[in-house]
Amino acid sequence: MIKVCRRSTFNSAHRLFRPDWSDEKNNAVFDKCNNPNYHGHNYTLEVWVSGEVDPETGYLIDLKILKTIIQKEIIDRFDHRNLNLDCPEFEQLNPTAENIAAVIYRLMREAMDKKYELSITLWETENNIVYFDGK
Numbered sequence: 001m002i003k004v005c006r007r008s009t010f011n012s013a014h015r016l017f018r019p020d021w022s023d024e025k026n027n028a029v030f031d032k033c034n035n036p037n038y039h040g041h042n043y044t045l046e047v048w049v050s051g052e053v054d055p056e057t058g059y060l061i062d063l064k065i066l067k068t069i070i071q072k073e074i075i076d077r078f079d080h081r082n083l084n085l086d087c088p089e090f091e092q093l094n095p096t097a098e099n100i101a102a103v104i105y106r107l108m109r110e111a112m113d114k115k116y117e118l119s120i121t122l123w124e125t126e127n128n129i130v131y132f133d134g135k
């Protein structure tokens, strides 16, 4: 089994809160991330693909094709957007890094051939990183 990765970046605004909670509870749990006027992150996304190398091409997957799928499914959808306000994926879902990674995984999973295994690493900051492989 071999793995390849395509790295991409996007930036988005978000606010972490639950509309069904009081301001006090949202502030206690989400603190500054609950700022009503939103805040932004420069996200770094790694999409890891594993499978078998095609003996004819020597490729696991043509990274140009992977790049095009990520661009269409993820970057065009989330880059320079307010995740809470602009993106239906987060209308009912708090846009934490965990939930963003899970949404990205689902979108990529639907767009890619089932012969590949996928995992997602999402860097919300230099130090805060989420990994999701669908399990």
Ligand code: NI
Binding pocket: 014, 033, 039, 040, 041
């Ligand atoms: Ni944040």
